[in-house]
Amino acid sequence: MVTPSYPFTAIVGAPALSTALLVAAVSPEIGGVLVRGEKGTAKSTIVRALTRVLPAQEVVAGCRFGCDPAQPETCPDGPHGSAPPLTRPARLVELPVGATEDRVVGSLDLRRALGEGRADYQPGLLAEAHRGILYVDEVNLLHDHLVDVLLDAAAMGRNTVERDGISMSHPAKFTLVGTMNPEEGELRPQLLDRFGLTVEVRASRDPDERTEVVRRRLAFDADPSGFAARWADDEAALTARLAQARELAARVRLGDRALRAISGICAAFDVDGLRADIVTARAAVAHAALHEREEVTRADVRAAALLALPHRRRRSPFDEPGLDEEMLDRLLDEELPDDDGPDGPKNDPDDPGHGPGDDGGGGDHGQSGDHGPNAGAPDGTDQPPRDGGPDTSAAPPADSPGTPDGAASPDPGLPPQAPADDAGSDDGAGAPPRAAAPVGVAPAGRAYRARSLTAGGLGRGSAGRRSPALTTRGRTIGVHPAGRPAPGAPVHLPATLRAGALRLGRAGRATVAAEDVRYAVTRGKEANLVLLVVDASGSMAARRRMQEVKTAVLSLLMDAYQRRDRVGLVTFRGTGAELVVPPTSSVEVAAARLHEVGHGGRTPLAEGLVLAHRVVARERIRDRHQRALIVLVTDGRATVGRDAVARARQVADRWPGTHTVLIDCETGPVRLGLAADIARRMGAEHLPLEQVAAGSIVDIVTDRKAA
Template identity: 65%
Template sequence: MTAPVFPFTALVGSDELITALLLSAISPEIGGVLVRGEKGTAKSTAVRALAAVLPEQQVALSCRFGCDPERADDCPDGPHTGPATTRPARLVELPVGATEDRVVGSLDLRRALGEGEAAYQPGLLADAHRGILYVDEVNLLHDHLVDVLLDAAAMGRNTVERDGVSISHPARITLVGTMNPEEGELRPQLLDRFGLTVHVAASRDPHVRAEVVRRRLAADLDPAGFAAGYAASEAQLTERLAAARESVARIRLEDVTLRTIARVCAGFDVDGMRADIVTARTAAAHAAWAGREHVTREDIRAAALLSLPHRRRRAPFDAPGLDEDLLDRLLDEEPEPEPPVPPTGGDDSDGDVDGASPDESGPGDGAQEEGRSGDSRPAPPDGSADDRGESPTTAPDDPSRGAEPERAEVPDTSPSGASAPAATAIASTPYRARRLELSGVGSGPTGRRSPALTPRGRVVGVHPAGNEPAGAPVHLTATLRASAARRAARTGPARVTGDDLRHAVTRGREANLVLLAVDASGSMAARKRMGEVKTAVLSLLLDAYQRRDRVGLVTFRGSGAEVALPPTSSVDAAAARLAELPHGGRTPLAEGLTQVARVVARERIRDRNQRALVIIVTDGRATAGPDALARAQHIADAWGHTADTVVVDCESGRFRMGLAADLAHRMGAEHIALEQVAASGLVEIVTDRTGPRRSAA
């Protein structure tokens, strides 16, 4: 017997999350909820608790998809005339490593190989019909799977056309995804497909935090007793949800309400019409939850706070969020007057028939005022305190900021090698980078950059029997050919067996690791030069985001080196770290190269199949510590073929020592003069690099 889940009505300090989940459960057509937040904020606990309070369902026993026997759904197993039963609403969890076949369904291999029948085997979308499909760490899921899930959530159907199977079945799901932004972001196009988004952060109120700990400890000590204490409130919430589901279809959306929603969405300059539609549906669900029969200003405000913030994030470096003062101003604006209606001779003048002002609440208004004035989001069942996040801050690379005055370069005169006072250069607007494509064929994680053997792609061969990797798709033609050859040799049974299975070798593209090692010492500290380097690094981050690469940043200045940005896919964290990067002081080249070697070695242990490209931006000087140049040269001699490397020479002046060129020679790396890569040229050199010495290992 499984332990009871944590009660939904026992959740504390997550009001926005509770509201979004309830509204999505009332109206699944909203399109699901994306829950963003730091670790340890009960995201998964809330989703699992929601399934326990959803009303029970009538299900046709003969239906593989769990359809309602009283509804005339276009179901492949219909019409549903047989016996029915009652079951709880389902919660289906999608693992990060799930394949597309497991999600959408596929050919039933047992029946296809044993009986020769092309039968359909339902997937997770069929299992989750009329329930919740929960995807933890949705930002780590492959993009094509996220597209499939969001399409099904938006259309309410799943259509499969593959492997000789052609079927379309209902898949009305409440899609809930959770993610930690520190581990990477979703593309803006995918963000827009989620109906609602909530950012969850742990409360800073000691009383709220203490209550969270108290309830969690009590639930762990006696799960059954703790759940029994909330049984009455859970049952009450279930009844309220069922009533809201029945009444949401009767909610009236007046013309003035639709114009207000359109004005709000246009005022925030969101793309497309999905925001307007989702906001209208959410406002109707909010009104139904509050027990009203029409949508009010408070319903629209609550809906906009959940449906618009993530849709304003158009570029990877844009910060999500919503200006609530602007929202209030847009809601308070007077609607535009109706165009005059020509007289028709009757007495039906088209006056204001909308009745009460959108600011007025009807007598059935059961919403509870909380927080800011005018905010009437439904209070959670336990009445816990609201814990909203802070207003978003300006992105660190905002090009609208004025340029700062030029600072004098700080000379590197410290006899001890300690860091001189540091300055901070500002990157300009990133530019588009041409794709870096390593030569050879790798076997790294699926991405969009270099050729590789991947679980998904173009079929280029067949794996030897018994040596296929996990997740390799079945090659149907090769399987039938092997079975025919075996039968011709009169060995084994006359039908296809498991020994005849053959799996396809597929070729696609992989993601790579781009590790940048930036010399931030005083000799590199010319403001314009560092600005150009930062702009190039920012552009590489943008390109890596689009190509699904991972990017790391190592800096060295003063007397040491540090990993300013561990290898990551989070462009937001990368942009913020890059904006704070200071420069000035001596040049600890040996320490910088040592740190780069450590990062590469550590990443190779983490994922041996991921190929790396190291880009070292320096003038080649080594001025920190005893025998600095000799130590740097020794490390370069020992570098070998640890990784493909490019050295960007930043030495300037009429008389040059050629230290960066010597460094490149010792490392077996390409050497590029800064004059060739100034400003927008750095990324072009990096992404044009297709030399024959790139390793495919």
């Protein structure tokens, strides 16, 4: 017996998410929904629940692509006969994070091609999702080329395959829904724009609402069938409402005033391109149909703008999505004066920005209030069940294993550290005690294009955009030995045919056997772990100098974002080092923490190097193929404890074989060259701070030519 899913209409207090999913279900041409939210907010639960309320659909009998008999399309399985259509529930197709491109778009049926000599097409997940929902959990963790394929198919309504001797095009109209936790990394802005709607989901802070969420979840877990039965009438009513809205959407009128208001809003919020205008218009029409209106009103435009524009306003990867609702209301007042009374559309029950108990503030998009898409459902019906509250502790605890204090012992293979001595001076000779230096926080400036930094040699990490490596995508440079392909390696067709020909010559066989398949060795680029180790001590404490350092580090974070790297941030000052940001795919988290890093105190350089080594060693255990690129930002001075400089040099002399770049921040007319000496001992690339910007490379070459 199949356990029923949690009822969509039993969900409490998430009007924005419910409205976005229903609007996209009414009009799949909108382009899908991206659900961003913290862990434990049941993003997956509400998406799976949506499938149960979608109307059943008729399909052509025997068609592998589920074509609609009422709307004939160009289909590889056509022309379809006159057999009676079949009725089936709407499909939910889930795309795993580790799926290959062949599985997504479809490919040559290799078994038939090699065994029978027939070039047959094997449909992929896009074909299965036609006229249904394609759900991608953790869409931000998918490879970029897969996300491109998904969004192109969602925008065009067709999937075209041109590969392996196959030329195929089939209908692929689906509602694309992706969920993600921003802490685990962001989508590129170009890809973010291809999602029609986006919703920010946060756990409610209202104890009563959280209590109701837990009560319903426990009731469902205790008796799933009985709980679903209690909500069956509401589910059926919502299904009928969706079916009616789909029919009504074709008759909804989008007047010139409403259309001009949409264009004016998009222009005022400075969104790029015209996709925002088109998506907002379609969403407003679908929202009107969902509320049984035959003409788009101000409420529909407002609701559509709150769903379609926030993620398109990002001017850089580190900008948080959001929309100024006060500005939106002012623009609507100019173009579409309130025609619903003094409160008008601001009290619309499905307006993502306003709900009962909502103070009208922006950012959360309706995470309070008991209301939702199914009018009349008891106790409100829009909050997804949650397994628990959000984890708000993004930073590691003070006693985290990876965060040593000044007296911590280094890892085996590195020299022991002397205890931190607050009486230490620049040269380590016992100077009299002095008061701790005040701590300041310098802001970072505007990021610039950073110089390209890569790890040396040839790696074997996951595909990315930084360092050269043997990957599953790239230029073919050889063939894997027979029977030992790399995971995910593409088929090398010439080598396969050659192996089959050799078998034919020996055994007289007329077919290519499965054991003849050969796989290509491809060379491309890999993503790296970029560990930024930043000196935040008093020797770097000049506010202007620290601002330059933070700007350089922010620029390196921007570069890591564009190259799809994982990043970590270590700082050292005072008496020890701290892992401020554990290695993560979310450079946004690292950028936010960087702005909060204070400066001042003495310089525990040895402790910073030891902690960096520990972090890299721990990450190698987790993924032995991912190479680390350590970027050490310091002026090379060490002031903590006796013989501080000597201890730092001793650690540098025993530095493990990790590619390291030392960015030298020493300034002034008299320079000690300590950072250059540390770089030489570590075998690191030495780079002055002023040469971090990519444009400085041109200046260096020009100066050398002039000389």
